[in-house]
Amino acid sequence: MKIEKLILENFRQYRGRQEVVFAIDDEQNITLVHAENGFGKTALLNALLWGFYGHKGFSEDFPKKDSILNSTEAAISRDPELTEAAVTILFEHEGVHYTLRRSLTLAQERVDSKKTELQMEFIRDGQPFTQNQPQQRIESFMPFDISSLLFFNGERIDHLAMEQNASRVTDAIHQMLGLKLLRSAIADLRNQSVRGKLRAELRDKTSDEKKSLIDRQTAIDEAIEAAGQRKLTEQDNLANIAIDLAKVNDKLAANRTVHELQKKRKSLEESQSALTARRAEVEKKLAKIISEDGFSLFVEDLTRRGRDLVRDLRSKKAIPARVLNSFIEELLEAKRCICCRPLEPGSEERKAVESELSLAGNLEFNNAVGALDNALGFLESARSRTSESVTEANNERLQIEEQLISIAEDLAAIGKKIKKDGKDDEEATQLEAERDRLVLKERECNSEIHRLEGRLQQLSDERHELTQKIEKLDDQEAAAQLAQRRLDAVEHSADLLEEILRIETEELRPLLNDEIRKHFQEIIDQPFWPELSEDFVLSIREKIFSEDLEDPVILEVGPSTGQRQVTSLVFIASLVALAKKRDKITSILRGLAGSEYPIVMDSPFGSLSTRFREGVSRWIPSLAPQVLAMVSRTQFYGPVQDTFAKTKKVGRRYYLELHGPGLKDREQDCFELKGVQYQQYFEAQEKKTVIVEIKE
Numbered sequence: 001m002k003i004e005k006l007i008l009e010n011f012r013q014y015r016g017r018q019e020v021v022f023a024i025d026d027e028q029n030i031t032l033v034h035a036e037n038g039f040g041k042t043a044l045l046n047a048l049l050w051g052f053y054g055h056k057g058f059s060e061d062f063p064k065k066d067s068i069l070n071s072t073e074a075a076i077s078r079d080p081e082l083t084e085a086a087v088t089i090l091f092e093h094e095g096v097h098y099t100l101r102r103s104l105t106l107a108q109e110r111v112d113s114k115k116t117e118l119q120m121e122f123i124r125d126g127q128p129f130t131q132n133q134p135q136q137r138i139e140s141f142m143p144f145d146i147s148s149l150l151f152f153n154g155e156r157i158d159h160l161a162m163e164q165n166a167s168r169v170t171d172a173i174h175q176m177l178g179l180k181l182l183r184s185a186i187a188d189l190r191n192q193s194v195r196g197k198l199r200a201e202l203r204d205k206t207s208d209e210k211k212s213l214i215d216r217q218t219a220i221d222e223a224i225e226a227a228g229q230r231k232l233t234e235q236d237n238l239a240n241i242a243i244d245l246a247k248v249n250d251k252l253a254a255n256r257t258v259h260e261l262q263k264k265r266k267s268l269e270e271s272q273s274a275l276t277a278r279r280a281e282v283e284k285k286l287a288k289i290i291s292e293d294g295f296s297l298f299v300e301d302l303t304r305r306g307r308d309l310v311r312d313l314r315s316k317k318a319i320p321a322r323v324l325n326s327f328i329e330e331l332l333e334a335k336r337c338i339c340c341r342p343l344e345p346g347s348e349e350r351k352a353v354e355s356e357l358s359l360a361g362n363l364e365f366n367n368a369v370g371a372l373d374n375a376l377g378f379l380e381s382a383r384s385r386t387s388e389s390v391t392e393a394n395n396e397r398l399q400i401e402e403q404l405i406s407i408a409e410d411l412a413a414i415g416k417k418i419k420k421d422g423k424d425d426e427e428a429t430q431l432e433a434e435r436d437r438l439v440l441k442e443r444e445c446n447s448e449i450h451r452l453e454g455r456l457q458q459l460s461d462e463r464h465e466l467t468q469k470i471e472k473l474d475d476q477e478a479a480a481q482l483a484q485r486r487l488d489a490v491e492h493s494a495d496l497l498e499e500i501l502r503i504e505t506e507e508l509r510p511l512l513n514d515e516i517r518k519h520f521q522e523i524i525d526q527p528f529w530p531e532l533s534e535d536f537v538l539s540i541r542e543k544i545f546s547e548d549l550e551d552p553v554i555l556e557v558g559p560s561t562g563q564r565q566v567t568s569l570v571f572i573a574s575l576v577a578l579a580k581k582r583d584k585i586t587s588i589l590r591g592l593a594g595s596e597y598p599i600v601m602d603s604p605f606g607s608l609s610t611r612f613r614e615g616v617s618r619w620i621p622s623l624a625p626q627v628l629a630m631v632s633r634t635q636f637y638g639p640v641q642d643t644f645a646k647t648k649k650v651g652r653r654y655y656l657e658l659h660g661p662g663l664k665d666r667e668q669d670c671f672e673l674k675g676v677q678y679q680q681y682f683e684a685q686e687k688k689t690v691i692v693e694i695k696e
Contacts, residue, residue: 005022005088006087009084014690015688020654030652053138053139053147073085083105085109088101100119102116157565177579201483223459234448248438251431253266272404272411275407293385303380512575569623573599573622599623657682669681
């Protein structure tokens with residue numbers, strides 16, 4: 001899909017009719033909008049979301065979602081039925097050109113702003129046609145579930161690269177790469193209208209014992225669903241707390257009174273994050289050693305008794321045998337000794353040779369003792385290696401624990417000092433109090449998520465046991481047997497689809513990691529890289545070299561806000577890139593087509609340091625086939641401006657003018673582009689925003 005044009009009519013601060021024509025050329029695919037904070041960048045982004053998805057499309061940071069119509073137009077309206085806000089979007093998808101228009105009258109806004117009018121037409125063979133069920137059609141080629149990945153505020157996108165958002169990352173993969181179909185199929189099979197109906201049918205036709213088990217299974221399913229929903233809610237709460245906490249930390253860092261203390265705290269927290277990640281790796285390594293080689297730690301008594309046995313055999317000269325009994329038996333059978341004397345039965349010579357049988361060794365016995373000797377050596381060596389590995393890993397774990405305790409003490413001391421130093425600074429005091437509240441809430445959420453995970457595991461185990469008991473109970477009536485078979489088919493189908501979903505997701509992970517690394521390297525050349533872990537956590541890793549180590553050590557780095565933002569942008573770009581070539585990726589699902597999507601970003605450089613901005617601005621053209629970026633002067637001047645000028649990827653450029661009262665002091669506040677100054681503030685009685693195109 002490519003957006004060709006956006007037309008606004010009395011949408012929020014955009015009074016009257018205003019428009020943006022998008023860059024659609026493959027070589028110049030960036031549309032750039034220059035605007036300061038408060039000018040209407042967020043409203044512009046939400047105009048697109050509202051046009052495509054209606055009220056449900058608005059972003060979380062969009063205020064007063066029920067007030068869509070321009071306030072001036074609403075105030076002077078003489079006929080609420082004829083006064084309306086509207087958004088028209090012209091776009092192309094798979095060679096077909098569409099025009100959609102979503103509108104809302106003042107009369108309707110006063111009753112229910114969620115109920116809008118949506119019309120959509122398309123051109124085929126030069127003839128216009130009206131699209132039936134336009135909302136369903138829109139979401140068939142750009143589902144609402146992926147809208148937050150395509151239309152976003154760059155300053156808030158860093159939440160994807162937080163550990164607590166692993167479920168959101170997995171969900172994004174499913175949504176963008178066509179696996180949502182599997183999830184929907186699983187949900188449909190396990191819905192009350194399918195599984196519940198079949199279970200009720202079976203209950204009516206089976207024994208009292210089986211009825212009791214089915215009732216318990218139904219209750220457990222309801223408890224699992226409730227606990228799962230509660231866990232999702234807590235995970236969302238945790239993600240939002242992390243975003244709020246990052247904002248508070250940024251404000252503390254900007255506070256002159258506690259700036260240095262907050263800087264130190266941030267450094268300590270980054271070390272704490274890296275150490276916590278390293279501890280998890282060490283514990284995982286320790287668990288693997290114990291699960292694979294732990295048995296060798298308990299064979300000391302066994303190897304000691306084995307050595308005693310071998311030693312006893314040697315003392316009795318049973319090993320190594322001087323001669324094998326098979327050789328003596330051959331001599332006796334031939335009735336001739338190796339010295340050519342006859343060994344006739346009953347002769348003294350034969351008796352002397354026969355007496356040697358009690359001392360001669362058996363070949364298998366000799367081999368068995370030799371194998372035992374080797375096995376004992378292997379076990380002793382394995383025990384030594386395992387013991388050393390366990391001791392080494394455990395010592396590292398204890399060292400990390402000591403460092404974490406020390407960091408925790410230092411962090412606690414910094415918190416106290418910030419409160420003490422900031423007692424005369426009301427802002428610092430309030431921010432630290434808010435930070436304490438968020439940290440406590442974060443702990444509560446983590447604790448509740450852990451409890452719910454344990455509860456879900458317990459319920460799942462109980463449900464599995466009940467399912468086995470139900471399957472073992474035989475029904476005599478044919479109707480009950482048929483109902484059981486149908487229910488079993490639904491249960492097994494859902495289980496199979498879940499396994500397919502798991503395998504498909506896991507097989508996409510290395511492909512996604514390759515895309516993530518490729519895009520990240522295009523932005524910045526550093527000895528660290530982002531990676532999607534086995535648990536689908538977006539993390540940043542670094543390779544550490546040392547003269548004391550044979551091989552480099554890979555550690556997880558505690559990312560900064562800027563690094564998280566870059567990683568999240570890269571993740572989205574990688575999903576968009578894979579979605580484009582989805583039909584070429586091997587999948588058990590048939591008929592998955594590749595899809596192209598535009599990306600609309602508000603403040604993509606907001607949280608980035610100068611060292612990241614050049615790389616991101618150089619890379620943005622490859623972010624998606626079409627990009628709309630909205631930037632302020634502080635974000636644009638410097639590396640971003642220079643890079644855009646060099647790459648020549650900007651196809652269309654606009655700036656926003658802010659008109660309103662009380663702006664006289666800022667009326668000379670302009671932004672400059674190629675030696676030309678563009679005034680952005682205009683003193684006026686009416687407050688509004690105007691979109692102006694810059695012709696180059």
